[in-house]
Amino acid sequence: MLRVVVQVSDINNVDQALTSCNNLINEIPDAEVEVVFHQSAINAVVRGSTVEDRIRDLMRRGVVIVACRNSMRSRNITEDQLIDGVKIVNAGVAEIVRKQAEGWVYLKL
Template identity: 55%
Template sequence: MKVVVQVSDSDKVAQAVKSVVNLVNDLGEELEEVEVVFHQSAIVATTSAESVRPLLDRERVKVVACRNSLKAQGISEDSLPRGVKVVTSGVGEIVRRQKEGWIYLKL
């Protein structure tokens, strides 16, 4: 199974990261891939390796940052920790994944 996770609220980032770790721990090998898409105010979390490290350290988990949100916040893509992937639009990425049959989870 593949899961795309939307994180858009900066106040919910820490709990969202914990929830994704719990998801991976619980479902284990049942999960083929998890993609965590950060956008809107939550985009600031992608600038801190400490914030997203629990996700980057997991197999089968990808951390994705929205380029539109980075630009809106004045954040350079070069400032992102290694392993964070940038996509043009966070919402576009989520819609594409859903079209591909991924399970959608908003945290």
């Protein structure tokens, strides 16, 4: 099975990144996909964001959505502000490195 870890760090790229993730799942429906949001893109995984419905749709399709605690802390975002079902890791960059070390394909969007 193909496993893909996606890095989204820039809030200005979130719309296109979500479109690309949907395209990936449509083309390779059995892929295991994890999307790590950090830096300014962390705001996309906050409840009420303009892309909340799209993120919820990806989660319904089996995509794991991950928030970086360091990015949350730097922007005063608390766990209860996140979209339900978003997983939290301490450091988004460390999560990406771990996944790559495990053989996951790395995609930066």
